[in-house]
Amino acid sequence: MTQAQYTLEGLPVPAIIATLSYEEIRLATINKLVDIDPSYSALLESDPAIKVIEASSYQDIVLRARVNDAARANLLFFAAGSDLDHLAAFYDVLRLVGETDSALRSRTVLAIQGRSTGGTEERYKFIARTADVRVKDVAVYQVDGGPKLRVALLSLVNGGVPDAPMLAAVLAAVTATDVRAINDVIEVVPATQAPQNIVLNVWLLPNAPLAIIDSMETLIRSAWFDESGIGFDLNPSWLAARVHLPGVSKVEVVTPAAPVVVSDNQAATLGTITANFAGRLR
Incomplete structure (x- = not known):
């Protein structure tokens, strides 16, 4: 499983995090008042007792929300900021300069998975990310069934292509004497393939502004940056879905005409993006 695929999808909300409802708390408190004093019947909205109950219920909801926040702060996938820093530090992981919460979170997962010093895939990924x-993403794979390993990198910048300083820094890190398993021969390479050019024909609804088409390149690049990773195919249907905005009647993906399928160790990158105005349709 790559880090791009490592998500919380399918996991239930932790039971420790309570569902909050001001109305439920307010009603339960009123019912408790009636239980304590059945003779009490002045349950109008203007009654002072109701005002006290409402104030108490509000304070209760604030307290419960604070307890929820404290519970989240102790869970790796919910913690943020300094709370996440402290959780990561428990696993000997420190935030890098400029590192986002999401990146620190996924790197901490790798550190946990790669606790063995025996040259595991997760450990090499963690070292490379550090x-x-x-x-952005790392693939570690064996070459020809022998001791030679490749560490393939995807960059957060430069269209995903790692530069020479990045390749050198990762190579030095994964081949350090206290990191590399003694039998491993490691090569660090870019994971990226040749850039894929994209051409779209777009039909707009009669009253839709042409500016919609102008925004499509930015939308595609932003979505690709957020969603893609090593092993992520570039599908025409994915492209069409990302630009089928309100005001768009039809999208035809001219290039690529078929899915660009990559291996588990490669990453597709985007070249030029051209969105052609093809007319207006109802």
């Missing part, structure tokens, strides 16, 4: 904050 060597340069600009590393």
